Amino acid sequence: MSTAFSYACKDCEGMETCPGKVVATTKDEVWKLMELHAVVAHGEKPNSWDAETRNYLGTLIKSV
Numbered sequence: 001m002s003t004a005f006s007y008a009c010k011d012c013e014g015m016e017t018c019p020g021k022v023v024a025t026t027k028d029e030v031w032k033l034m035e036l037h038a039v040v041a042h043g044e045k046p047n048s049w050d051a052e053t054r055n056y057l058g059t060l061i062k063s064v
């Protein structure tokens with residue numbers, strides 16, 4: 001059974017050069033850290049992410 005989830009920003013389309021990566025115990029925590037990373041590193045507004053974007057990002061969260 002996996003004990004952690006990770007998200008690597010470079011897996012996201014258009015973010016191939018970003019070294020950002022987050023690891024956390026729960027998917028909820030990964031989402032929070034992803035959103036924070038997006039704001040700080042990319043100036044994005046997670047509040048404006050639509051369902052399609054969230055579905056896509058969700059597929060990039062891997063269990064480790």
Ligand SMILES: [Zn+2]
Pocket residue numbers: 009010015018019020037041042
């Ligand atoms: Zn990034």
